[in-house]
Amino acid sequence: MFETLKPSPPDKIIELLEMFRADPRTEKLDLGVGVYKDANGKTPVMRAVKAAEKRLLDTQDSKSYVGILGDLEFVKLLGELALGSSVPADRIAGAQTPGGTGAIRQILELIKRSNPAATVWYSDPTWPNHPAMLAHLGIPSRTYRYFDAATGGVDFAAMMADLVAMKPGDVLLLHGCCHNPTGANLTLEQWAEVTDFVVKAGVVPFIDLAYQGFGDGLEADAAGVRHMAAAVPEMLLAVSCSKNFGLYRDRVGAAIAISETAEKSAITKANLASLSRLNFSFPPDHGAKVVALILSDPALKADWQAELESMRAGMLELRKGLANELRRATNSDRFDFVGTHRGMFSRLGLSPEQVVKLREDFGIYAVGDSRINIAGLPAQGLGKLAAAIASVES
Numbered sequence: 001m002f003e004t005l006k007p008s009p010p011d012k013i014i015e016l017l018e019m020f021r022a023d024p025r026t027e028k029l030d031l032g033v034g035v036y037k038d039a040n041g042k043t044p045v046m047r048a049v050k051a052a053e054k055r056l057l058d059t060q061d062s063k064s065y066v067g068i069l070g071d072l073e074f075v076k077l078l079g080e081l082a083l084g085s086s087v088p089a090d091r092i093a094g095a096q097t098p099g100g101t102g103a104i105r106q107i108l109e110l111i112k113r114s115n116p117a118a119t120v121w122y123s124d125p126t127w128p129n130h131p132a133m134l135a136h137l138g139i140p141s142r143t144y145r146y147f148d149a150a151t152g153g154v155d156f157a158a159m160m161a162d163l164v165a166m167k168p169g170d171v172l173l174l175h176g177c178c179h180n181p182t183g184a185n186l187t188l189e190q191w192a193e194v195t196d197f198v199v200k201a202g203v204v205p206f207i208d209l210a211y212q213g214f215g216d217g218l219e220a221d222a223a224g225v226r227h228m229a230a231a232v233p234e235m236l237l238a239v240s241c242s243k244n245f246g247l248y249r250d251r252v253g254a255a256i257a258i259s260e261t262a263e264k265s266a267i268t269k270a271n272l273a274s275l276s277r278l279n280f281s282f283p284p285d286h287g288a289k290v291v292a293l294i295l296s297d298p299a300l301k302a303d304w305q306a307e308l309e310s311m312r313a314g315m316l317e318l319r320k321g322l323a324n325e326l327r328r329a330t331n332s333d334r335f336d337f338v339g340t341h342r343g344m345f346s347r348l349g350l351s352p353e354q355v356v357k358l359r360e361d362f363g364i365y366a367v368g369d370s371r372i373n374i375a376g377l378p379a380q381g382l383g384k385l386a387a388a389i390a391s392v393e394s
Contacts, residue, residue, distance in 0.1 A: 070096020178343020
């Protein structure tokens with residue numbers, strides 16, 4: 001049987017990580033892998049997570065299965081974090097999933113089950129796993145223009161011009177905040193315009209919300225999503241706790257669907273349960289229970305919010321610092337967009353050849369499209385990094 005298998009193309013980011021690990025140079029810098037890092041280059045366990053885990057260890061009295069939809073209190077609290085009070089609770093159905101990736105997969109399968117003819121439209125560029133999963137599931141897909149490489153911002157006019165070709169029932173995949181890989185986000189006014197389009201065109205929005213709290217703050221990062229949720233009859237939402245709770249390896253996420261009525265929501269909920277049973281039966285409990293404990297306890301939630309805000313502010317300072325150093329190193333303002341982007345990533349606009357030169361000459365590892373992880377920047381080495389970028393860019 002296995003002799004018929006063909007080699008799978010390597011994941012470029014995993015391949016980059018392996019190259020970094022094999023590099024013998026002591027002065028090397030990993031800006032590729034998308035995990036948050038503190039000033040010491042470590043991915044810490046958040047204080048509130050530690051406290052909640054201790055409480056869980058002391059009080060949990062069973063390791064029996066959770067429900068087929070997972071911890072419904074977790075799903076409810078995470079949905080409120082993302083949606084606020086924008087949608088009546090009886091129109092919301094949700095399922096706990098193994099990470100945000102698991103949520104996206106469940107939602108894509110729900111789309112395929114409910115409307116096999118639907119085309120999913122995603123931004124060019126987007127997170128590489130979006131098109132990969134769409135292709136694997138055989139779901140029709142198309143791209144819309146999004147990023148203006150010349151300005152480092154959103155090419156909103158081009159985006160809206162492309163979306164005109166969407167048909168009723170098609171699905172519009174949007175990044176809720178902190179666009180990956182570009183770091184360029186829609187403004188609230190643009191969210192409103194996209195919402196008007198979605199309603200008039202009869203298309204279904206699908207929001208990938210992986211970085212809430214990493215951009216402009218928990219509330220601001222969800223403002224566009226909430227505006228849209230309040231206006232549309234249906235919406236799909238994949239939520240991840242990997243970044244804002246630091247629970248990468250625990251795989252914590254939720255697939256949430258907003259239906260037009262409570263009756264339709266009950267049917268959607270049953271289908272989410274069916275998909276969970278087919279794909280993994282019961283989701284893992286530990287990380288979701290930790291998040292539920294944090295969000296339901298005022299003291300833990302306040303400490304989590306404070307640490308998350310500190311992380312966000314630190315990344316913003318690194319952005320501004322790198323933008324200033326690049327201005328000095330290049331004697332131009334062409335990299336100022338780095339300071340205006342939000343979230344963990346920015347795309348520098350370097351060519352693949354320049355990215356290779358950064359790696360070979362300076363030991364600086366970035367993804368081939370020149371996406372860098374802002375959280376991986378060295379606070380004390382921004383000038384040196386800017387000089388290296390200027391060297392390969394000139």
